[in-house]
Amino acid sequence: MKQIIVGNWKMNGLCADADALVDGLAAELATLSPRADVVVCPPFTQLARLAPKVRQAGMKLGAQDCHKDKSGAHTGDISAPMLADLGVEYVILGHSERRAEHHELDETVREKTVAAMAAGLTPIVCVGENDDQRSAGDSQATVGWQLEGSLPQGFRGIVAYEPIWAIGTGQAASQQDIADMAAFIRAELVRQFGDAGKTIQILYGGSVNARNVTDILPVEHVDGALVGNASLKADAFVPLVRAAR
Ligand code: PEP
Numbered sequence: 001m002k003q004i005i006v007g008n009w010k011m012n013g014l015c016a017d018a019d020a021l022v023d024g025l026a027a028e029l030a031t032l033s034p035r036a037d038v039v040v041c042p043p044f045t046q047l048a049r050l051a052p053k054v055r056q057a058g059m060k061l062g063a064q065d066c067h068k069d070k071s072g073a074h075t076g077d078i079s080a081p082m083l084a085d086l087g088v089e090y091v092i093l094g095h096s097e098r099r100a101e102h103h104e105l106d107e108t109v110r111e112k113t114v115a116a117m118a119a120g121l122t123p124i125v126c127v128g129e130n131d132d133q134r135s136a137g138d139s140q141a142t143v144g145w146q147l148e149g150s151l152p153q154g155f156r157g158i159v160a161y162e163p164i165w166a167i168g169t170g171q172a173a174s175q176q177d178i179a180d181m182a183a184f185i186r187a188e189l190v191r192q193f194g195d196a197g198k199t200i201q202i203l204y205g206g207s208v209n210a211r212n213v214t215d216i217l218p219v220e221h222v223d224g225a226l227v228g229n230a231s232l233k234a235d236a237f238v239p240l241v242r243a244a245r
Contacts, residue, residue, distance in 0.1 A: 003217060003244040004037040004201060004224035006124060007231025008092060011043055018046040024234030026057035036244030039090050044078055051087040062090030065098060068111035080119035091116045094150050095126045096164045106149025114152045123157035125150050131165040140184050147188050155193060158201045160226040161185060166206025168228060175215045178204050182221035210239040217243050
């Protein structure tokens, strides 16, 4: 299976920065012919204007959230069909920052995942334990509950394992921790979805950078990376794409 490298720009990127970043990526990727799929997830405000450039550079466009409903009285929200209408193909759902700052529960994430699938988007559903859960030895139990609660029946999409304690800290999980959790997630996906669970892609996210990526991407059951900080500069992101198989 092709690996996938996803850049989560979070709430970064005015027009000039976004243009420069996509132009920089396009120039580097043109010389690379990447084996992996490359997805960039800018803020909502950049999606429409970046869509043609991203497509032309052979990358795919993702968003960072969507609403569970198709339309209606939800001031400030964006629906999955609105994203699809712009040429968006992926949507990150249940990121730990949304779970924390917007009080999203597993049930919320599941409803959004259903909406994304119905609109033809590929949901990238994030799960991961926090520091306390990890210290208590509850990492797998936490992720197990999140998978059970966040993934709907007939799930078609991607699961991103993002330990919260690793996000934005510069300290990625160890190769062994990633291997153990990826194997656990694979087993859970097969338990929940049968044979279909064997082909659901599993990403690792949390301080992936050019130094640690070559330890992370070869891990069994890891099908790519979800990248925050290192996706904001072409010269930090491109080595991750280069390392993918
Ligand atoms: C993220 O928040 O999805 C993420 C992986 O961030 P970082 O790479 O900065 O840890």
